[in-house]
Amino acid sequence: MTAGVDDAVARGRELGVALSDDELRRIADHLGRLPTATELFAFDAQWSEHCSYKSSREHLKKLPTEGPSVLLGVGEDAGIVRLGEWNGETYGIVVAHESHNHPSQVVPFEGAATGIGGIVRDVLCMGAEVIGIADPLRFGRLENEHCRYVAQQVVDGIAAYGNAIGVPNVGGDVFFDESFDDNVLVNVVALGLVKEKDIIHSRAPEGSVGWDIVLVGKATDRSGFGGASFSSLTLDEEDADQNKGAVQVPDPFLKNVIMRASYAVFAELRANGIVAGFKDLGAGGLAGCSAELCAAGGMGAEVELDRVSTAQRDLPPEVIAIGETQERLCWIVPPSFTPTLLAIYNEMYSLPRVARGACAAIIGKVSDTGRYVAKHCGETVMDVDLEFLTGGVRYHREFVMPPHSRETELERERAVVDAVRVRPATLLARLRAVLAHRDVASRASIFRRYDGVVRGCTAIPPGFADAGVLVPVPGAPLGVAVGIGGNPRYGKIDPRHAAELAVAEAVGHVAAVGAHAAALTDCLNFGDPTVPEQMGAFVAAVDGLAHAARELGVPYVSGNVSFYNRSSSGKHVAPSPIVGCIGTIADVSRIATMGFKHAGSAIVVTAPLELALGGSVIAELLGIASATLPELRYHAFVRQCALVTDALACGAIASAHLIGDGGTLAAIAKMSLTSPRRCGFRVDPKPVAEHAGHEIVWFSEVPGFVVEVVDAASFAELGARHHVDAYDAGEVTGEPDAVIGDERVTLAELREAWEAPLREFYGASTGSA
């Protein structure tokens, strides 16, 4: 033990870092001296849960990450999946996934906006053009005034940022649940396009000793100082002001220009055959980013903090080094290229004219020492071993697996019969109530706040199908779909099963537009990992994610973990594994939206007839507390997905929709309400109700699809080939009515029930399409 060890603990406590006493001792012991403030903040960020995955890593290794479609697996800022070949080039889709939960709870507009800002940089730094984003959102109850504020501001922040940078928002989902009253979840998936040969890695290239480290972007300020470790804390009302300071300030207009300037840099690098390193400044700021870049390349770094452009004079070195000011990236380039790089950012795209103090500037050099050395005003403020700094720490957290209980079939049926007796209603009345449920109601009023079509590559914007579809390579028939899965009501009942259903949902969503599931990306939002039950829910969910991905044969290419989603009153969020599925399409002429296309088509259901109501919308409406989630039979589900994509490809079906919240009848209604020809539908509910034992089965959220069959013979043949049992549910009509048995309602009335709840909250806006 060295003399500085105990002082280090005192100093750490004095500076307010989140490092534990043990961690502080380890750092001082390793350095053999009292760490500087800059060093302590650097370790605070690098060893935070946010950066180091210290509680989750041992479990995350269970996730399958390999497959023939993977061009670049987990490990860098984003993963890359193969899209396809065009004109002799292999194209990849860059996939990144992040949460910005804590910032969005504290300052919702800025928090949500900078969530997009950060993820876009993760994609950009792979050498990719950013082509799309999607946001899974989990809000608290809209009855609660603060939740209303958060729910409005988050959507505004996403819109303000995404619209300004010109990246289309192509999907996402929204749930409202009391467990998010004090902790909103704001996840974001971003996609990029890059040729396989043009991928840029987040590391100092081989032989880069003596190369320039160039910082690009906004002038460094005090905003976002301590963001990484703040994300690993429980939010407390008393620290509200301090927490606000930890949230970054977005500047999407500057980002718009930085993105375009970076595309110009990519072109120059490619034209000159130069290999460079490029990485986004996120958690841990400049020191975190440049340290990880150099560590990944087995190099060292010498950084002059005085050369960093700052917005204020006299910023202390720890703020310059660790602060998380937005809109910054870091390059490692050979000195011969540096003048070109600086000219593109500073002159052609004139960053200094776009925002005060914004620029590209050399701030240091790559060394071969394996150490990170930072100087400020002639003083060495940081001198640490890179491997020790970035190697992180590991913890084994105690966990208790969640209990597992299911009712018997008899108990389930009895509960339904009893509930229906207490709340009698016709199927149509129940359908209206289901469509108006907060988790089923139309999201159009949210999606319309986002630009879903900028860049001119959007084939299916959000709201028209289960997945958004982009056609990212101009002239090529290649398509990419992004589908989202995850349901907090399921998460509360059984985190493992909920995770499995989230994977199936995401995969099913891309199948429903005709895409082939190529890769998964996960964001795991959980409570405090030091609470064994919360850690257990996490472990169970990872087990579920791993199992489902293996069964469905789709690997993970990126992911994120967000712990400590817990309020000061001790309330944890519903275990929320949220999954994105990237689907690839060889020929976009085969895709389809979910709206009914032709009067006279048969409405066919490929899902099993099962009364599994756990976590369902109808169970909530009926007051049934069931713990039985829908069963996921993997082989059957894979066959259903194959049937749907094949049937779309050959034209046997004209539209498909995965059964989700609200069950089969709600799915049929939504296909009618999104019909480009305003087609109605007719359903005879009796045979299905009799077969399943109860008409409530029409609202059972079973994994499967509703499809619009236009060529019955071909569909039957395909169904037989894929061994899928399907049943007829009714037919598409040319009348503007919905007919359920002997009940009839106009589509206008049904539409009002579906659209009114969120329209009233988010505001109306109509087009003519």
Place this chain on the structure above:
Amino acid sequence: MLVFPGTNSEDETLRAVRAVGLEGELVHWSQPEKLARFDAYILPGGFAYEDRIRAGAVAAHDAVMDSVIEAAQAGKYVLGICNGAQILAEAGLVPGTGPLRRPTAAFAPNASGRFQSVHVHVKLAVDPSRVPILAGIEPGAVIPAWASHGDGRLAAPDDELARIERDGHLAFVYCDRDGTTVAAPNGSALSCAGLVNAEGNVLAIMPHPERDAWTFQHLDATRDAVRGNTEEMLAPSGGIVFFEAFARAVLAEAIA
């Protein structure tokens, strides 16, 4: 095609222009010296200088706009889409009834107070002979487009609105797919979606025809009709007619 800090629709607009047989290139705000040699100018959509003061106002006063204003006054074609339309209004080029850079009408924040992105149709509301910049466009042509903006509501004093309508400055109005005029989704006066100057060489249009200019982008039955036909699915159609008319005008002028 002039790009300002914040422009975000340059790529798809350039693709549309190239698809109709024109050559085009991007010129950045930092490169005014490059502007002189072109036959026509397009200001694409997005934002400019954070849309401070009013959307398009700062860009309209940027020195780089001097060349565009000169070109417009010399009779060259100038097309502004979305933010480009806002800039042309702020520059006083449309409706062009007042002095330069002293706008008589502006595209103000939507009635909803919010950015909104909705699919729309717009209809040519003026005699085609009044808009040489869209040579050969059909009378009453209906064009699909996306209205994706926060500031697209035409606002002007009553007498100016009357002048816009009377003197043929109202180039496009919002309509349904059959061409019946409808209330603008943004609350725009006169249901205005586009303005043209008296000479018919400067056109400002708020919605984006370039975002519904390929068959794969159509959300109506026209896409469904060519399902399975890859070539047709990737072919230009719909909003491309707007650019075809623009190309006819530019090519005719360049040849003349």
